[in-house]
Amino acid sequence: MVLSIPRAPRLSDEVASRLGEAIRAGDFAAGQRLPSEKELSERFAVSRMVIREAMSRLKSDELVETRQGLGAFVKADPGKGLFRLAEPALSPSGLRHIFQLRVAVEGAAASLAAVHADAPAIAAIEKAIEELRADLEAGLDGAEADRRFHQAVAAASKNPYLESFLAFLGANLREVIALARSNTRERYPDHIAAVQLEHEAVLEAVAAHAPQRAERAMRAHLSQAQERLGLSGHDEPAERESVP
């Protein structure tokens, strides 16, 4: 079994990295023109093709911008409009940090869903819960139906950014969650019942147009889920706080 294929190191990637670092390090000021492809190809001792491929990468990363007949220019706002999670984050603490991000956004999604959800959106949430129950009864793990539940809530918020960002986070957490789930055999009947109750609490609050209750229910659900997966840290804000 091959774990990590040597992956022939591509020249263009090497050049793109070096150029990208140089730009980020400030060797080229914002708006400044980079050396021409010909000059770069001589400096790096590679063909112009390689330089072009490297440039193409830098363009995708929104670091440079090229204009025919003028040259390549360093963009003023490096990598704006682009967000990447540093690593698939396999460390427990990194995972907890991503989870914190998710709790915050998903709580907001639930809250906004309670404000904006219309009948079809509520029906979609209901349907996802129903399908999850069916899947669990059929012996499936229900991960896909669970995903749909959270997606339905996010969609009900009528905020496309919330929805797409949560989808993004979910995609990054999914496999790790699947792994943790298979490890910590979390399939006790009472767990299943608990999850169902938590989902229904969210649905009820959303349907009742009670934003605060929806947010609390969603946070509680995620907090419980985190616990069930054995990922819970001890740095959550205390639920109770002395109020003078």
Add this chain to the structure above:
Amino acid sequence: MVLSIPRAPRLSDEVASRLGEAIRAGDFAAGQRLPSEKELSERFAVSRMVIREAMSRLKSDELVETRQGLGAFVKADPGKGLFRLAEPALSPSGLRHIFQLRVAVEGAAASLAAVHADAPAIAAIEKAIEELRADLEAGLDGAEADRRFHQAVAAASKNPYLESFLAFLGANLREVIALARSNTRERYPDHIAAVQLEHEAVLEAVAAHAPQRAERAMRAHLSQAQERLGLSGHDEPAERESVP
């Protein structure tokens, strides 16, 4: 004055878009091998160079993966690890949606900051507030110091993902905010005093390790800021909600 340069449409971009859409639409299953560069170049009636540039783009977008001698393959997790804001979002509603996202995350950051902030982190927040006051008294707009305040709070949460994501959101909102600010002449003395008070409320709560109060203070601040910029919609969750 040229507002939108016609920007010669690049062939490679066109091809990349079409291929990307085809992949996202599911014309090619995950893991499946794409047609060879030669075949694609014939199908699109362009040179292999253009196909290569388009592929380079798709690789950067994490849609495909190429291996020498084998071909190009559709990645199983399309665009995971990469999040882009659809558009710089100039529409008022889009802006409000991004703001909702920011409120959620920044509130969580303040809450976590109250839990995890150590002395240096608190000092950094204090320093940012101080510098903001100095800038305002010097007649500057204080946008940069304000940025540092929010960055300091995010850093105090000790969650790097929260910090980098907020930096990302901030970079996208900044220019729009600057524009709105210059429009709605928001430089009344009482505004300045109000902002200062709001910042200090956040600082006080964080320093007192009171997460809920910190979150409320931050949300209140952002809500006020949104109002001052004339961007506030009427879909915020009601502050009071009847509790049985």
Add this chain to the structure above:
DNA sequence: GTCTTCCGGTTATCATACAAGCGAAACACC
């Protein structure tokens, strides 16, 4: 002095060729 034209340099595209990696078929050998 102002407008037009031309020119050098740059990127965008095309065409061709060779090198390197890979899989499978053909082959030699036992």
Add this chain to the structure above:
DNA sequence: GGTGTTTCGCTTGTATGATAACCGGAAGAC
């Protein structure tokens, strides 16, 4: 026949040279 090796074709990676489109400025026309 079964097994290990070689060869071959296809693919992407890289190199090279040429042409087209584009731009800014300089030279020239008026």
